[in-house]
Amino acid sequence: MSEDAAMIAGPPPGGTFPARLAWRWRHHHQIELWIVWWSMPVFYVIFSITYFVLARTMPPPPPHWNVAEIREWIALRHNGIDIGYILFYLTIGLPGWHIGLIATLLKRMSASPAYAYAYIGTMAAGTVPGALLNGFGYSLLALRPERDPAALAFLYEFANLTFVGTMGVFFVASFILVVAILLDRNNILPRWFGFACIWNLTTEFTVAPAWIFRHGPMTWTGGISFYWNMVVYGTWQIMYFVVFYKAINKIASNLPRPQASAESVPLNAFSPS
């Protein structure tokens, strides 16, 4: 059976789950997109387990605590921080793959390939301050809880502020998505998701007061700077899985078969019909 015929026929009926996976690995034309898509829920489940279940660093502790309170907070979750952040440090590279998937979709939009490249740049830079450094802050607190009070307080604030307060990279990345989606005439992603990205973008402004206030709803753990941000971001994140899932199916029908490199130099496979 030729490759095309095998793909159209689909996996042989009645096969076991591993057999169906093996078939997809060998024959599915969009296998690379699906592998990257599946790394999204894997990463975000591990991320949520680290922050909310094991380390319990979310929701964040308040900014006005004294050193004794910070030490007690660390003591209560020492093992959780250790184990949780080991999982986090093992998987924090995966968002780089997700950046690749989103850039692939952006490249197929009618706006300009520039949006794909801008997205790769901003998000590859953003992963470091927006996610990783905050983990280091918590790990260093747990590594030496007996540390000098001034250093301890610095790490505590560094961890919490970098998590909530990394704004520009996500603001610009969301802005890139908004403009590309709303300009797009190829319907790669739904327009409503473009508007949802505007909502997500606004939270990067509402978190800004966290850099100033130590009491009230504007702090890094406050109702406006943290909880509102979490509600909007969480909702957006769920939409994100769904729209990318659908977008892969949409561009899938327009993809050519894998070809030898001599013929595959122009890679912009999508052509609006």
Next chain:
Amino acid sequence: MASTGQRICLWTAPVVGAIWVVCFFLFPGFTAPLSPTLPAKVVAAFYADPDNLARTRYGMILFNWFGIGFLPFYALITVQMERMAHNTEVLAYGFLATATSAAALISITILFFQVAAFRPDRDPAIVQMINDMAWMTFTVPVSFLMAQAGVLALAIFLDRQPRPIYPRWIGYFNLLVAALLAPCVLASVELTGPFAWDGTWSYWVRIGVYAAWTIVMFVAVMRAMGRTAETVISADSKLALRAGEA
């Protein structure tokens, strides 16, 4: 023949590699990594020692210039990945994104070492904290390199064409590299033993694995470069042929 631009990208790798080796021998904390168990006063004394201080400052200035220097080489790998027989660019872009984050982290590490050496008479507790941040940033974020090697392995296995860009064993080699790097994340919790940031695995094995990866990929990229140049020419000549037919 590959273009001059591609050859420059390729040969930046051994030049940057050689400079990294010089930095390795200049900074005394690289030839004899600082133990995480050292008390704050000993860490501060390390930076305050006049000989160490000069070598740290000059070594790190050099490292600061070239810390991100492998990116042109990674960009060349990205270009070759775009030539693979895939349906989309997702894996090439994923490689570029992970490689960028990994390279940026080296730059951040260097900044921490430099800040520690800038004012060594600072409160020892603060010097120790900055030193901790430097070693944590240097050792723990192997996940970016793992994701970089992993996505490259995936790309190689899916490059199903009669003459793939890289041989298949390079894919298995990249998986091995990712697996060997994984235990280094334990440096975030271990103060002693092979997985602490001065330990045999998290320090020496990690550096060895990274050096081996760079050398193997350099040779693989060099070999593939002739190939990709050749295929570009053949694609062009096909277009020329088609134009002739029309």
